[in-house]
Amino acid sequence: MGALDLVVGALLLWAIWVALPMRWMPVDAGGTLLAVAFLAAGAGLLARAPWAERVARAVAAIALVVGGTFTLALAFTAGHLRGVYGAIGNGGAIILAIVVLALVPYLVVFPAWKLWALLGTGTGTGTETEPETRTETGTETGTGTETESRP
Numbered sequence: 001m002g003a004l005d006l007v008v009g010a011l012l013l014w015a016i017w018v019a020l021p022m023r024w025m026p027v028d029a030g031g032t033l034l035a036v037a038f039l040a041a042g043a044g045l046l047a048r049a050p051w052a053e054r055v056a057r058a059v060a061a062i063a064l065v066v067g068g069t070f071t072l073a074l075a076f077t078a079g080h081l082r083g084v085y086g087a088i089g090n091g092g093a094i095i096l097a098i099v100v101l102a103l104v105p106y107l108v109v110f111p112a113w114k115l116w117a118l119l120g121t122g123t124g125t126g127t128e129t130e131p132e133t134r135t136e137t138g139t140e141t142g143t144g145t146e147t148e149s150r151p
Contacts, residue, residue: 001114005042005056008106009035034063053118060114067107074100 012035016028037059044052078096081089 001056001117002042002045002047002052004110004114005038005045005059007042008110009038009042011106012038030066034059034066037062057115057118060111060118063107064111064115067103067111070103071100071108074103 012031016031016035020027037055041052041056041059045056074096078093078100081096082093083089085092
């Protein structure tokens with residue numbers, strides 16, 4: 001999961017500083033902070049830092065709120081353009097719909113999946129194993145289904 005955070009962080013930085021043709025301080029600063037937060041969470045998860053899971057959950061929650069807000073705002077704007085300007089607004093509505101389709105995987109689906117994974121398993125790494133138990137003979141098992149016998 002940490003590698004995915006690094007990829008999303010790098011993609012956000014590329015989209016903000018290379019793909020966007022114009023600069024606007026709120027988008028540049030907010031997007032860069034979100035991208036750096038993704039990069040920090042990804043590096044922490046890969047390094048198995050003790051703070052990484054909390055940071056990753058916080059970053060995913062923030063990204064989900066930001067992504068959902070942007071998606072709704074762009075969808076309402078596209079509807080407004082089409083409704084007010086008719087056929088002329090169709091072009092703008094189509095462009096905004098394409099932007100929404102480009103944002104949804106990275107700022108809505110990925111953070112929602114990440115929150116589900118991190119909150120559902122406790123760590124989200126998928127490497128949890130069953131606790132080892134000792135049987136009566138003293139052998140270790142990793143299935144977690146055996147019980148210890150007591151005298």
